[in-house]
Amino acid sequence: MAEEVKLFGLWGSPFSRRVEIALKIKGVKYEYIEDDLQNKSALLLKYNPVHKKVPVLLHNGKPIAESLVLLEYIDETWEGNPNLPPDPYERAQARFWAKFIDEKCLPALWKALFGEESEQEKAMEEALQNLKMLEKELKDKRLFGGGGGGGGGGGEESIGLVDIAANFIAYWVGIIQEAVGAEILNRERFPVLYKWIDELLSCSVIRENLPPRDKMLAYFISRVQAAKASK
Amino acid sequence: MAKSDVKVLGAWPSPFVMRPRIALNLKSVEYEFLEETVGSKSQLLLQSNPVYKKIPVLIHHGKPVCESLVIVQYIDEAWASGTPLLPSDPYDRAMARFWAAYIDDKWFPSLSAIAKAQGEEGKEAAIAQVAEGLALLDDAFAKCSKGKPFFGGDKIGYLDIALGCFLGWLKVTEKMTNLKLLDEMIAPNLVGWSERFCSHSAVKGLMPETHKLMEFAKMLQAKFKAPPS
Numbered sequence: 001m002a003e004e005v006k007l008f009g010l011w012g013s014p015f016s017r018r019v020e021i022a023l024k025i026k027g028v029k030y031e032y033i034e035d036d037l038q039n040k041s042a043l044l045l046k047y048n049p050v051h052k053k054v055p056v057l058l059h060n061g062k063p064i065a066e067s068l069v070l071l072e073y074i075d076e077t078w079e080g081n082p083n084l085p086p087d088p089y090e091r092a093q094a095r096f097w098a099k100f101i102d103e104k105c106l107p108a109l110w111k112a113l114f115g116e117e118s119e120q121e122k123a124m125e126e127a128l129q130n131l132k133m134l135e136k137e138l139k140d141k142r143l144f145g146g147g148g149g150g151g152g153g154g155g156e157e158s159i160g161l162v163d164i165a166a167n168f169i170a171y172w173v174g175i176i177q178e179a180v181g182a183e184i185l186n187r188e189r190f191p192v193l194y195k196w197i198d199e200l201l202s203c204s205v206i207r208e209n210l211p212p213r214d215k216m217l218a219y220f221i222s223r224v225q226a227a228k229a230s231k
Numbered sequence: 232m233a234k235s236d237v238k239v240l241g242a243w244p245s246p247f248v249m250r251p252r253i254a255l256n257l258k259s260v261e262y263e264f265l266e267e268t269v270g271s272k273s274q275l276l277l278q279s280n281p282v283y284k285k286i287p288v289l290i291h292h293g294k295p296v297c298e299s300l301v302i303v304q305y306i307d308e309a310w311a312s313g314t315p316l317l318p319s320d321p322y323d324r325a326m327a328r329f330w331a332a333y334i335d336d337k338w339f340p341s342l343s344a345i346a347k348a349q350g351e352e353g354k355e356a357a358i359a360q361v362a363e364g365l366a367l368l369d370d371a372f373a374k375c376s377k378g379k380p381f382f383g384g385d386k387i388g389y390l391d392i393a394l395g396c397f398l399g400w401l402k403v404t405e406k407m408t409n410l411k412l413l414d415e416m417i418a419p420n421l422v423g424w425s426e427r428f429c430s431h432s433a434v435k436g437l438m439p440e441t442h443k444l445m446e447f448a449k450m451l452q453a454k455f456k457a458p459p460s
Contacts, residue, residue: 050333050367059322062322064322064325064326064329065329066328066329066332068332069325069328069329069332070325072324072325072328073321073322073324073325076321076324077321088305088308088309089291089294089296089305089309091304091305091308092296092301092302092304092305092308095298095301095304096296096297096298096301099298099301100282133282
């Protein structure tokens with residue numbers, strides 16, 4: 001039976017892009033379906049009734065949601081270029097940091113950039129602390145790594161789960177900062193993290209699966225304007 | 232393996248701490264349980280979990296693993312020869328991970344929200360959310376168990392552990408609101424499952440008695456209501 005892989009995604013969503021990156025690293029052929037945010041498609045509601053969000057992967061008719069769940073599913077289903085290392089302890093570390101990114105880093109960054117003014121200062125402090133912890137974890141590695149070949153170098157220097165999960169930090173934060181006129185992430189404060197960003201964005205599989213910068217910037221600028229207009 | 236090679240830092244009231252302990256029991260792994268004093272954090276905890284400073288922490292050959300569900304997966308993989316905790320099929324594994332994430336990100340926070348809810352309306356809304364979640368999880372049980380006694384099938388697995396650890400606190404919430412949440416009308420499958428889970432040999436000794444948890448909950452409430460010193 002021919003394999004059928006469909007991905008419901010959003011061009012600007014980092015979560016959606018994570019899954020595309022993982023599929024591309026594995027060389028999996030898939031059909032991409034852009035979700036229409038205004039009218040959450042009937043299909044999306046059917047395949048992800050719990051969260052009603054993208055990304056959703058449909059593999060031979062069976063739906064799976066939640067980007068981190070999907071990254072592991074993709075790793076376990078298709079061979080070659082794994083995004084998790086074989087050692088249980090290293091796998092646990094990768095899962096820990098991916099979770100840290102989603103539960104702590106992203107919410108704090110989002111609040112620091114878009115939150116109520118009264119919350120922004122505290123969120124900024126938290127975001128800075130979280131980024132420092134992430135930087136500490138990176139140490140002198142070029143990538144968070146642990147993957148088996150997607151970055152082109154093999155071994156620990158290959159793109160791993162944490163690199164993919166941190167895509168928001170590598171790409172979106174810079175764009176949003178420009179739109180909002182804030183600066184949390186900069187080269188002086190986070191030299192190690194910036195080296196990682198440069199390294200990550202130099203990988204073609206990452207670069208080719210990011211939304212176009214000008215389009216993304218325009219989107220965030222319009223969001224900022226809409227927020228101001230509604231005040 | 233020597234008992235001291237495997238340590239769990241935790242506290243008896245914590246449902247999250249129960250998770251790795253159940254997992255270790257299922258794998259027949261002996262471990263040393265280091266009980267943290269409520270209200271203070273030991274040096275070992277601060278050193279082993281500098282990011283969150285929270286229990287549980289598993290320390291295996293001196294190396295710490297943090298975050299309860301990450302620990303359970305680690306236990307599954309580090310003791311791979313023992314009974315598997317996650318299903319073998321990738322789709323079933325994804326379902327188990329999906330629902331465990333739902334439990335932690337949505338369902339348990341809704342349970343905690345009941346105690347914090349303001350006014351009657353607030354409480355009713357919070358209770359309705361928990362009930363809705365239980366109905367969803369009941370449905371998930373039907374799909375995952377495929378007619379067998381547990382989410383994991385014939386044996387307790389990852390998702391049983393993820394949800395089952397909260398049964399003690401669910402009972403406390405039922406007592407405090409005087410309502411039956413885990414109810415035949417809302418979640419018929421889960422009613423039977425919860426009894427099977429709580430009486431399982433790997434769980435029995437770890438599930439705190441409801442009256443002890445109630446006392447602990449009341450002590451916590453008093454602490455929160457007390458004026459700041």
